[in-house]
Amino acid sequence: MSQEASAGNQPPTIYDVARAAGVSIASVSRVLNDQGNPRADTRQRVLAAVAELGFVPDGAARALSARLKEVVGVIVRRPQWLDGSLFTDEDENLQFPDMINRGMEIVAQRHGFDLLIRSVDLDEANAGSRIFALARKSDGIILHDRVLDPDQLDRLARQLPVVTLAGLPTATTANVHGDNDSGMRAVARHLIHDHGYRTLAYLAGHEGSPDSITRGRALADEARSAGVTLQAGDAWQGGYQAAGGAAAIERLIAAGTRLPRAIVCANDQSAIGVLHALAQHGISVPGDVAVTGFDDMPVARHLRPQLTSVRQSIQDLGATAFETLYSMICGDGSGVRGQDIALPTQLVRRRSCGCDPQLLVPRNAQEAG
Amino acid sequence: MSQEASAGNQPPTIYDVARAAGVSIASVSRVLNDQGNPRADTRQRVLAAVAELGFVPDGAARALSARLKEVVGVIVRRPQWLDGSLFTDEDENLQFPDMINRGMEIVAQRHGFDLLIRSVDLDEANAGSRIFALARKSDGIILHDRVLDPDQLDRLARQLPVVTLAGLPTATTANVHGDNDSGMRAVARHLIHDHGYRTLAYLAGHEGSPDSITRGRALADEARSAGVTLQAGDAWQGGYQAAGGAAAIERLIAAGTRLPRAIVCANDQSAIGVLHALAQHGISVPGDVAVTGFDDMPVARHLRPQLTSVRQSIQDLGATAFETLYSMICGDGSGVRGQDIALPTQLVRRRSCGCDPQLLVPRNAQEAG
DNA sequence: CCGTTCGAAGTAAGCGCTTACCCGAGGTGG
DNA sequence: CCACCTCGGGTAAGCGCTTACTTCGAACGG
Numbered sequence: 001m002s003q004e005a006s007a008g009n010q011p012p013t014i015y016d017v018a019r020a021a022g023v024s025i026a027s028v029s030r031v032l033n034d035q036g037n038p039r040a041d042t043r044q045r046v047l048a049a050v051a052e053l054g055f056v057p058d059g060a061a062r063a064l065s066a067r068l069k070e071v072v073g074v075i076v077r078r079p080q081w082l083d084g085s086l087f088t089d090e091d092e093n094l095q096f097p098d099m100i101n102r103g104m105e106i107v108a109q110r111h112g113f114d115l116l117i118r119s120v121d122l123d124e125a126n127a128g129s130r131i132f133a134l135a136r137k138s139d140g141i142i143l144h145d146r147v148l149d150p151d152q153l154d155r156l157a158r159q160l161p162v163v164t165l166a167g168l169p170t171a172t173t174a175n176v177h178g179d180n181d182s183g184m185r186a187v188a189r190h191l192i193h194d195h196g197y198r199t200l201a202y203l204a205g206h207e208g209s210p211d212s213i214t215r216g217r218a219l220a221d222e223a224r225s226a227g228v229t230l231q232a233g234d235a236w237q238g239g240y241q242a243a244g245g246a247a248a249i250e251r252l253i254a255a256g257t258r259l260p261r262a263i264v265c266a267n268d269q270s271a272i273g274v275l276h277a278l279a280q281h282g283i284s285v286p287g288d289v290a291v292t293g294f295d296d297m298p299v300a301r302h303l304r305p306q307l308t309s310v311r312q313s314i315q316d317l318g319a320t321a322f323e324t325l326y327s328m329i330c331g332d333g334s335g336v337r338g339q340d341i342a343l344p345t346q347l348v349r350r351r352s353c354g355c356d357p358q359l360l361v362p363r364n365a366q367e368a369g
Numbered sequence: 370m371s372q373e374a375s376a377g378n379q380p381p382t383i384y385d386v387a388r389a390a391g392v393s394i395a396s397v398s399r400v401l402n403d404q405g406n407p408r409a410d411t412r413q414r415v416l417a418a419v420a421e422l423g424f425v426p427d428g429a430a431r432a433l434s435a436r437l438k439e440v441v442g443v444i445v446r447r448p449q450w451l452d453g454s455l456f457t458d459e460d461e462n463l464q465f466p467d468m469i470n471r472g473m474e475i476v477a478q479r480h481g482f483d484l485l486i487r488s489v490d491l492d493e494a495n496a497g498s499r500i501f502a503l504a505r506k507s508d509g510i511i512l513h514d515r516v517l518d519p520d521q522l523d524r525l526a527r528q529l530p531v532v533t534l535a536g537l538p539t540a541t542t543a544n545v546h547g548d549n550d551s552g553m554r555a556v557a558r559h560l561i562h563d564h565g566y567r568t569l570a571y572l573a574g575h576e577g578s579p580d581s582i583t584r585g586r587a588l589a590d591e592a593r594s595a596g597v598t599l600q601a602g603d604a605w606q607g608g609y610q611a612a613g614g615a616a617a618i619e620r621l622i623a624a625g626t627r628l629p630r631a632i633v634c635a636n637d638q639s640a641i642g643v644l645h646a647l648a649q650h651g652i653s654v655p656g657d658v659a660v661t662g663f664d665d666m667p668v669a670r671h672l673r674p675q676l677t678s679v680r681q682s683i684q685d686l687g688a689t690a691f692e693t694l695y696s697m698i699c700g701d702g703s704g705v706r707g708q709d710i711a712l713p714t715q716l717v718r719r720r721s722c723g724c725d726p727q728l729l730v731p732r733n734a735q736e737a738g
Numbered sequence: 739c740c741g742t743t744c745g746a747a748g749t750a751a752g753c754g755c756t757t758a759c760c761c762g763a764g765g766t767g768g
Numbered sequence: 769c770c771a772c773c774t775c776g777g778g779t780a781a782g783c784g785c786t787t788a789c790t791t792c793g794a795a796c797g798g
Contacts, residue, residue: 029785
């Protein structure tokens with residue numbers, strides 16, 4: 001309590017502690033890191049001095065010396081803004097990555113790690129260099145959503161452990177994603193067999209997204225084998241965003257296209273836009289057109305009608321990504337490099353697909369899932 | 370491209386660059402930091418070597434030497450979980466802090482800073498020490514939502530710059546918050562004078578929250594001067610959470626309490642719970658009871674009925690907090706310490722208060738706000 | 739009783755940068 | 769023509785830790 005008297009104080013260093021305890025800085029370090037076995041009284045004196053001074057080791061010095069920063073960098077892709085639309089204020093687009101980050105953070109804490117979060121515009125010219133710069137502040141990197149081309153990814157992975165989310169694994173990186181295939185097949189079978197819909201459409205996410213591609217492919221496959229019609233392609237691009245979903249529907253209606261019986265959206269966000277556009281035109285959901293999402297974001301159950309979606313345990317996605325990265329940082333991680341880790345998904349039936357929630361499992365059981 | 374041949378390479382150091390360029394490490398450092406005026410050819414050689422090797426300086430070494438980590442720590446309060454409720458999966462509670470963080474991050478980027486994010490349970494015994502530990506990895510700290518008691522806050526602020534969000538300023542810290550007072554007064558006047566409601570209730574946020582207290586006080590003041598009844602107190606605690614809002618309404622209905630004409634919620638999140646509970650009991654909103662929120666989260670406009678709320682520019686809150694902290698870190702910051710910075714708020718009228726959106730300003734203008 | 743061993747604690751060498759300081763070459767004025 | 773100044777660039781001293789290596793004292797056996 002003594003030398004913190006005046007404001008603007010520098011925090012105490014290990015030297016201050018050593019002096020106060022009457023030992024060398026090496027002893028202080030040993031006590032703090034449980035190395036060697038100090039005599040009981042030495043230990044006591046050090047601990048007392050630490051408590052007295054409120055000493056906490058400086059992160060940078062520790063990192064430099066121990067070659068471990070206890071920080072992992074996270075790169076989030078900032079959505080490009082679609083101007084002039086109803087959904088200009090698309091902050092909510094980031095809810096999905098934010099929830100994933102939350103999952104990482106909770107697990108990271110258990111290992112004494114923190115997350116250094118940086119977002120990048122994809123069209124940003126130097127996105128790559130900003131990612132490499134973050135790398136030098138971290139022990140490992142988690143990349144959301146395909147932010148680096150394969151060459152650069154490879155170069156990055158050579159320097160430090162890298163895990164991707166919803167990307168593609170490489171020889172040196174691991175990838176974590178929801179089980180898109182079985183999730184989407186469950187949606188498709190439900191719409192086709194349980195509801196008997198014969199015309200479907202797939203509103204895709206952004207181009208090149210492995211998630212979107214896999215989901216689309218699974219849906220197409222199920223549609224084909226059931227012999228039902230599937231619309232997809234250029235007219236059906238939602239870009240994972242509400243504005244994109246709404247715009248797609250507007251264009252289709254303006255073009256006089258006959259809408260399919262059910263619209264399967266690549267994620268919940270774009271489904272929100274679809275629901276909104278349909279409502280604007282007085283088209284009833286699910287009466288005229290059924291709509292489904294993917295992700296089961298918390299907002300899905302607050303929509304009218306409540307949105308049928310595919311639940312991924314979003315926090316698990318983050319937690320798994322972190323654990324995988326951690327094993328590469330601290331263990332040898334040889335077992336995980338190159339792996340593609342799929343987490344289970346589960347169809348959540350609500351009103352928007354045509355189901356009557358009253359007839360389903362009791363609400364609490366369903367919601368608690 | 371030469372020494373990155375094999376996997377698992379260490380990134381190049383400043384020594385590698387110096388050797389490649391045939392200069393000393395000091396020259397490399399000078400070129401990279403624009404110190405002194407190196408001869409043109411020296412500069413060229415260094416830059417070429419940097420590009421060739423893909424050199425990026427190590428963050429820890431730079432931080433240790435320059436006494437600047439270019440990192441600010443952010444402490445978010447993790448919500449305590451309310452078990453067994455419909456809203457168990459309250460991930461969305463973190464949407465508000467996440468959006469604030471987004472605002473910080475965007476501004477931080479412009480200054481080359483990154484955010485180190487850590488969440489704490491309030492009931493966690495060592496929340497304080499975890500915050501102090503984060504401090505040693507950062508150049509400054511931003512505290513969301515009252516996570517530290519005044520004594521510890523003061524001790525922390527002695528060691529490094531601190532800005533609080535929705536807290537209270539101290540002699541050495543600055544605080545940033547939305548203008549709760551005028552926002553809430555706008556809600557109150559609208560409900561009382563425009564709609565003529567004569568019985569109101571205030572569903573409070575969590576205890577001790579300065580935001581909640583200020584909002585409640587403003588509402589009470591307006592109610593008093595208009596001579597209308599205001600219910601508040603123990604029965605009207607929502608804890609800022611949907612589950613809390615729903616539970617409060619359930620308890621009131623179970624107790625046979627007659628509901629007021631309008632329920633003013635401390636935030637949008639708890640309003641969601643209120644809307645839900647009212648719907649469960651077949652109570653019409655806004656026909657029987659009007660409901661308002663606060664914050665104008667993106668989800669507010671997707672609710673049925675759309676939620677009347679008070680818009681705060683959430684990202685501005687974060688951006689302002691960062692800029693304030695930055696001026697304390699890099700400038701002298703003497704001007705901002707002790708300040709309480711209020712950002713403007715704006716009433717957004719939607720359906721849930723009884724307004725007919727069709728009669729209001731055109732949708733796009735309103736939504737784009 | 740002395741040589742040996744063992745273990746606790748001190749000494750010092752980095753970790754990869756920034757920067758104060760110094761040196762030497764070139765240009766100026768007396 | 770020499771003393772002096774300028775300025776680009778090298779040398780080296782840290783920044784605050786961790787840890788390999790060393791030292792020293794106590795305990796032990798022969």
